[in-house]
Amino acid sequence: MIDSIITWAVQRRLTAINHFRSHPHEVQRELLRGLLHTAQATEWGQRYGFADAFDGRELAQRLPVSSYEDLYPAIERVLKGEPNVLWPGQVTWFAKSSGTTNARSKYIPVTRESLDAGHYRAGRDMVALATALYPSERILGGKTLSLGGTHGPNPFRPDDSSSRVGDVSAVIMQNLPRWAEFLRTPPLELALLDEWEEKIERIARHVQHVDVTTLAGVPTWMMLLLRRVTALAGADYITEVWPNLRLFLHGAVAFGPYRALFKELIPHERMRYLEIYNASEGYIAVQDEPDSEDLLLLLDHGIFYEFIPADQFEAENPRTLQLDEVELGRSYALVISTNAGLWRYKIGDTVRFTCLAPYRIRITGRTKHFLNAFGEEVVIENADAAIAAACQATGTTVRDYTAAPIYFDASAGSRGGHQWLIEFTKMPPSPDQFVAVLDHTLRQLNSDYDAKRHRDMALAPPQLTVAPAGTFERWLASKGKLGGQHKVPRLSNSRELLDEILRIL
Template sequence: IENINPLANLIRVPKKETALLSNFELKRDRIARETMRKNVTNISGVPSWMLSVIVRILELSGKQHLEEVWPNLEVFFHGGIAFTPYRAQYERIITKPGMNYMETYNASEGFFGIQDDPSDASMLLMLDYGVFYEFLPMDELGSEHPNIVPLEGVETGRNYAMLISTSCGLWRYEIGDTVQFTSRDPYKFIITGRTKYFINAFGEELIQDNAEKGLAYACERTGAQILEYTAAPVYMDENAKCRHQWLIEFSKEPEDLNEFADCLDSKLQEINSDYEAKRFHDVTLQHLEVVKAHPHLFEEWLKAKGKLGGQHKVPRLSNSRKNMDELLELNGNYRLQ
């Protein structure tokens, strides 16, 4: 924003000074007040952050749906985190027919992908933006001599860590995301997670893409809606049992939390054969546990760490319990049951 083309500033809101505010609550309120009476046709940002801004706009305007505030709104360009857990909430507050949701994949290090077809969730890999791409198969991540795959050697349906070299001086830099190609002509892909966001405590190899699909299914079956979540393993509780523990902040709670947990568990088994094997007869992994987070828990946690705002994301999956234990303590149910 600091270096944006001056011409772009003529057609964008909010003011640059507002966009650069470091105080999260003040920034959200000012963005809402500055934009609610403008003719906004498209919005862009991280889904979780933008949702909080939209909620504030609706509070200030007294409206129920965003198209009542911005009747000419056509598209939301989103990125940074997976959109799947937030889609139902956006469709609830933006009800106009023909609203488009398009994903982009950009970072401080470069611009890598654009969703070019609203009917296809895959993104088109940007080949002419000064980035040289290489890919590390996820099953070789951490090995001493991994097999680095050039772009022409990628396989569809396989998870890779993306490596980039750029004219700015990066050399085989691990961007931190995992991708899976859906097409080789043209090169199209989806983001499946982060190289550090996974659970493989018992050989289950649970990745973020599994988590998003499982949660989407559970929400669909139970009518729930999710704001934030994180998950971590319970290596051994007081009954010598191991399981996965999910801490979820709902914007709309399921009527039956046990049913939600059952749906999530069954979907994870369906899409991840390693997880299914570890869950077989509860020998290695017990049924997962879902803990309800109190409202704004994750926001409070990020604020306490000085990481509140759109550029900071809640870690979704981790082999470590550090984040989970901090959140549970803040949530008021620190002790494992």
């Protein structure tokens, strides 16, 4: 009966989903008006005249497109407790994320509005869609196992116990209404532990005795947990522990490399997988069709969208398009204005539209080359700095390099990792020291990489492959790209490029 009541309650969101599917431009216009009206008395609202209640095109004329670095002076003031800067009132919660060029972490404001009308609304939508897609399954009949990070004091206000920073998953879980705790596992005291080895062990011991019907989280960590649960239970498959398991809501990294691994652990033919495109800044899209990789763009979740065409990615003042101007098959960088006070903010992701009625997208990458196969978010700036530190420590120099993921191999029992193909001008006296400094520097620069490398649990140490002299030149020549401005991509989120270069060794 409880399952039926909850299912009825969440499926009431289907009407709203169908409305923004059918009336996307109207919904986005109204959403922008609401954002501007709410923030009109803030410092930014007064500076840019939000009281005029202008439309998206006027927004593009009045406000600049901003990166995190551009917005940071204002965000820092918010972090320090100043109210009414970007959004009304004082913000007390911040999502901590990596990926910036000049800081180990970035801090994204999380307001009550962004939680209620963004993260939580999208969570209800995902459950509503899942129960509608799979009505014969008892998706809400048991517990949802959700894995998250942790949170701690705001470093800018360490004496203010009400202000916290942490992974967005931890922020969301900590602020969930009490009734929602009835639906999920493990309890908060386990879910929010900050020591990952202890966390995985204690959660595994707790949840093996729970009726888990749904999984929610990042594939990297979920795979570690499922393996530990099966080991503790002496089982071959996780469905021996949780016979009613039916759904995995996954996000943060591409699921392709993990699909076969999850199939081995969960061979049940009725197991379903749905993707979520969420970020510290909010929920962007969800998978609303079971047999498609396309994601439905969420249009009434506190985010107003603009899109930068590919030829404008590097422009100082990029031209943006409104939703009614985008075209199929083209790559766009996302620009968002949100109910957390992020105004015309470049989120850093690129998407491609696969459908315009309704609007569906696929994630195509980042505006810069990156490594994020396991949620580590290593950007080129991180890689270049780590290479430089390793060269200095070992007295060598690097002519060229590229790096790509090493995916999990269940049959060999191996973890994921990174393979670095490096062409040295001279070999370092100690290749092991080179790798150790490279790894250590990446951990210092990037908190997400550091978390994945903690005690080698989710990410193995970097693997070095030495390229003979002239390797990268030969590859560029084979592509007709030798000389001029052509460069070898430093980082790639797939193995296609690296494997192609390895074949010419």
